[in-house]
Amino acid sequence: MTAPEATGGVAEQRAVGERRLHPVTPLRRAWAPIAVIVGWAVHDPDQAQRQLARLTTTTLLLGLAVIVPAAALYGLLTWWFTHFSVTDTELRIRTGLLFRRTAHIRLERVQAIDVTQPLLARIAGVAKLRLDVVGAEKKDELAFLGEREARALRAELLARAAGFAPEAAHEVGEAPARELLRVPPRVLALSLVLTGATWGSLIAALVVPPVLWLATHSLWTVIATAAPLLGTAGASSVGRFVAEYDWTVGESPDGLRIDRGLLDRSHETVPPGRVQTVRIVQPLLWRRRGWVRVELDVAGSSNSVLVPVAPREVAEAVIGRVLPGVVVPIAPREVAETANGPVLPVVVPGLSSFARPPARGARWCVPVWWRGYGVAVTGAVFAARRGLLRRQVALVPHAKVQSVRVTQGPWERVWGLADVHVDTGADKTVTARLRGAGEAEELLRGQAERSRTGRRGAVRDRWMVGG
Numbered sequence: 001m002t003a004p005e006a007t008g009g010v011a012e013q014r015a016v017g018e019r020r021l022h023p024v025t026p027l028r029r030a031w032a033p034i035a036v037i038v039g040w041a042v043h044d045p046d047q048a049q050r051q052l053a054r055l056t057t058t059t060l061l062l063g064l065a066v067i068v069p070a071a072a073l074y075g076l077l078t079w080w081f082t083h084f085s086v087t088d089t090e091l092r093i094r095t096g097l098l099f100r101r102t103a104h105i106r107l108e109r110v111q112a113i114d115v116t117q118p119l120l121a122r123i124a125g126v127a128k129l130r131l132d133v134v135g136a137e138k139k140d141e142l143a144f145l146g147e148r149e150a151r152a153l154r155a156e157l158l159a160r161a162a163g164f165a166p167e168a169a170h171e172v173g174e175a176p177a178r179e180l181l182r183v184p185p186r187v188l189a190l191s192l193v194l195t196g197a198t199w200g201s202l203i204a205a206l207v208v209p210p211v212l213w214l215a216t217h218s219l220w221t222v223i224a225t226a227a228p229l230l231g232t233a234g235a236s237s238v239g240r241f242v243a244e245y246d247w248t249v250g251e252s253p254d255g256l257r258i259d260r261g262l263l264d265r266s267h268e269t270v271p272p273g274r275v276q277t278v279r280i281v282q283p284l285l286w287r288r289r290g291w292v293r294v295e296l297d298v299a300g301s302s303n304s305v306l307v308p309v310a311p312r313e314v315a316e317a318v319i320g321r322v323l324p325g326v327v328v329p330i331a332p333r334e335v336a337e338t339a340n341g342p343v344l345p346v347v348v349p350g351l352s353s354f355a356r357p358p359a360r361g362a363r364w365c366v367p368v369w370w371r372g373y374g375v376a377v378t379g380a381v382f383a384a385r386r387g388l389l390r391r392q393v394a395l396v397p398h399a400k401v402q403s404v405r406v407t408q409g410p411w412e413r414v415w416g417l418a419d420v421h422v423d424t425g426a427d428k429t430v431t432a433r434l435r436g437a438g439e440a441e442e443l444l445r446g447q448a449e450r451s452r453t454g455r456r457g458a459v460r461d462r463w464m465v466g467g
Contacts, residue, residue, distance in 0.1 A: 017086070018085040019084055019085065020079070020082065021079060021142065021144060021145060022149075024144060025075075026072070026075035026076045026078070026079040027075065028075070074097075077097050081096060084142055086153075086156065086160070089106060089108075090105055090106050091104075092104055093105070093142070105131060107161040108161060109133050109134040110131055110134075111133065111134060111271045111298070111299070112131070112255075112298075113132075113154045113157055113269065114130045114266065114269060115129060116128045116265070116266045116267070117147070117264060117265040117266070118263075118264045122264075125146065126146055127151075128145075129141060129145060129150050129153060134299075158254050177251060177252040177257050178251045180249045180251050180318055180321065181247075181248070181249040182246070183244070183247040183248075188308060191286065191309040192237050192241055194285035194289075195236070195283055196283060196285070198233075201232045201233040202233045204229050205226065208225060209222045212225055241262070242261070242262045242263055242264075243260065243262075244260055244305075244308040247308050248260070251321055254269060256269070256270040256321060258270065270306065271298060275296055275297070275298055275397075276424040276425050276426040277296070277394055277396050277428055277430060278306070278319055278323060278394070279294070279297075279392055279393065279394045280294055280316075280319075280328065280392070280393040281295060281390065281391070282390070286309075291312070292309075293308060293309055293315075294306040294315050294319060296322075297424060299425045319395075326380045326395060327380075328393065328395070329353055330353050353376060354383070355376065356373065356374050357374075357434035357436075361412075361417050361436075362415075362417065365417060365434055369388055371388060372385070373386055373432070374432075375420070375443070377443070377446070377447070380397060381395045381397050381398065382432075382447060384432040384433075394430040396422050398447070398451050398454035401423070401451040404444055404447045405421050406419070406421070406441065406444050407421060408437070416437045418435055418436075418437050418441075419431055419432065419434070419435070420440050420444060420447075422447065
C-alpha cells in the first residue's frame, strides 16, 4: 500500500467514526480458551480424569498461571482489534486478530434490531445488540455495549434505515411505545402447569430413570438418560417461566416491541409487515379459561412468540396490530350444514367460518381426528385449522404466499380427497388437510389469484413510518 492510499484509508475511517466495544468485553472473550478445555473434558470425561490424575499440584498451578493470563491476553487483543462504525448506508464491523474480517451490513436489509442483556451483563450495565439481516443465516451482533449506548445505537440505525439524514438520525431517538399487553407472572405460571408438555416431560424424568436402573443396574446409563430428561422438563417449565417472565408487548412506529425475561432481559422487535404466518395455539387445559398462545413466523428472524398466554379476545386484538384488518375465522361447529355436508369456504371481506373436511371420506383417512381439521378463506388471509386436543389455527396473509400446491396420496385418491399446501417466505408450509378434490383445485386456483393481487397491492414497509 502506498502512502497516499494509507492516508486515504485513515481519512475514511475517521469519517465514518470507528468505535470500540465496551471495556468489559475482554472478560467475555477471555473465556473462549477455557471453554475449549472444559468442552474437551465434558466430551471425554474418562480421558480428562486420567490426565488430571497425572498432574501434580505444582504442575496444575503452573498450568493455571499460564492459561489464565493467556486467556486474558486473548480477550484483550480480540477486543482491541474489533471496531464498528456507521455510515449513511451501512453498519461496518471489523474483527479478527490474525485473520481480518469486515462485515458490511446494509441498513435497508436490516429486519430487526434486538437489545438483550444476560444476567451478568445486567449487573455490569452492558447490553448486546443483535441484528436480523435479510439473507443472513445467523444474527450479527455487537457484544457488549453500554446499555444506554446500545439503545441509542439501535435508534440511530433504525432512523437511518427509515431514511433520516445522518445528522438527524442522532436526534430522532427511540420511537415511543404504547403498551398493548402485559402477562402477569401468576397467569404465566398457571398456564405452564396446565400445559401437557410440562407434565409429560416431568413424568418421563421421574419414571424412566428408575426403570432403567431396575433393568440395567448401571449408574452411568441412568445418569446419561436422566440428565437430558430433567433438562427437557426444566426447559418446558422453569426455563419457559424464566424466559417469558414479565412479557410485555408494546406498539411503536418501528413495529411491535417485546420485553421479557427474569434473569436475562430481552428487548425484541417484530418487524412491521414481515410477519409471514400467525399461529393461535390452544392446549386442552386452557380452554375453560379461554387462554391462547400466539406464535409467529417472521422472514429472516428468530422471533417465534408474540403472546405466551392471554385471553383469546386480547390475543386477537394484538394479532390485529400485526395483521391489520384480519379477523380470525370462527370455529367449525358454527359452520352452516347443508344436505351434502358442510359448506365450502368462501371469500368474504370480513368474517368467515372454518369448513370441516367431507365426513364420508375423511373419517376413513384419519379416524376421529379428522374433526380437528378445517379451512377458511377471508379477503385478507388463508386460514387452516388442525388438532382436537391441542388446537392450532394458522393465518397466512395472501400477499405472503410464495406458492400453493395440491397433493393427493393413494388412500386419499380412493375417497376423492386432497391436501392444499401454502408455502410462505419464512420457508414454512401451512396445510389444509382432507379437502374434497374439486374443492382443493378451486382453492389452488383462487389462492394463486389472491396471492398475485395481494402482492401487487401491498405497500412496501419501512421502519418508523409516521415516526
